[in-house]
Amino acid sequence: MKANAVLSDPASAVHYNTTRIGDVDVFYREAGAKDAPVLLLLHGFPTSSNMFRNLIPRLAGSFHVVAPDYPGYGFSGMPDRKEFPYTFENMTNIVEQLTLKLGLDKYSLYVMDYGAPIGYRLAIRHPEKVRGLVIQNGNAYEEGLLEFWDPIKQYWGEATHENRAALEYLTKPDATKWQYHNGVADTSLLDPTTWTLDQAGMDRPGNADIQLDMLYDYRTNVPLYPQFQKFFREYQPPALIVWGKKDYIFPAEGAAPYKRDLPNVETHLLDTGHFALETHGEEIASRIKDFFGQQRG
Incomplete structure (x- = not known):
């Protein structure tokens, strides 16, 4: 091998950064050329940008990829609940401020789980900035809120101590592992x-209450579904669905309605569960590159 041989593509190198937004340290992963099309990766519960750890280098040759951790998740700060309300509106504010700080004027959104309402809230604020969507087990229709959500809906309807305590199991190790295993052959x-x-993130003192706050606040997303759907209809962003069809949390029934508002959506139901990237990462990366390559072609 020649001494000056190139061992790797510098564009695929992932950078791990932390920036201050308000009073919160926000961690984010970044890769790809700064002049490439931007893809903003928005994670779900109970994970962080770590869920994209394998996807980012696969896409970095084609996109400028940015994947933040929300406050209370991953390596971002975890401000006190009394000083920082853990709501989807506040999470959207943080992501919006990060895009402004990084100068991301146009971007496509990869939305998953909690990342869907955060991304769609961002989209209805700035529809002109959204160039496309990658939707992976992220809901925007009431058809997708099935059996898993029944005890959570009960908490939304009656915010009692008993109904909150009934959801504490979702912050425990067995439930966290189950989210990855369920639906995976x-x-x-x-x-x-x-x-x-x-x-480890949820076991930090006070984090379980943060997660229960977020579960309670998810109720505020449902009344926004019509606004999300209006954005789809009016702006028709190119949209690719790559959805684990055996997901019990966000089942495939949540994927089908997108076609009502996005008639040209490209849909792939994958034979896996909630965290589809863990088993189908290579396929998802290839489909993203092919899909957006066709849009630019």
Whole structure:
């Protein structure tokens, strides 16, 4: 091998950064050329930008990829609940401020789980900035809120101590591991560091209450679904759905209604569960590159 041989593509190198937004330290992963099309990766519960750790280098040759951790998740700060209300509106504010700080004037959104309402809230604030959507097990229709959500809906309707306590199991190790395993045929494909890292975050003192606050505040997303759907209809962003069809949390019934408002959406239902990137990461990366390559072609 020649001494000056190129061992890797510099564009695929992932940078791990932290910036201050208000009183919160916000961690984000970034890769790709700064003049490439921007893809903003928005994670779900109970994870962080770590869920995109394998996807980012696969896309960095085609996109400027940015993946933040929300406050209370991953490596971002965890301000006190009394000083920083843990709401989807506040999470959207943080992501919006990050895009402004990084000068991201146009971007496509990869939305998953909690990342969907955060991304769609951002989209209805700035529809002119959204160039496209990648939707992975992220809901915008009431058809997608099925059995898993029944005890959460009960808490939305009656915010009692008993109804809140009934959801505490979702912050425990068994439930975290279950989110990765459920619906997966070959669990040997799953990296145990994923749920271990997620659980370490939730085991920090006070974090379980943050997660219950977020579950309660999810109720504020449902009345916004018509606004999200109006954005889809009026702006028709190019949209790619890559959805784990065996997800019990956000089942495939939530994927189908997108076609009502986005008739040209490209849909792929994958034979896996909630965290589809863990088992189908290569396929998802290839579909994203092909899809947006066609849009530019």
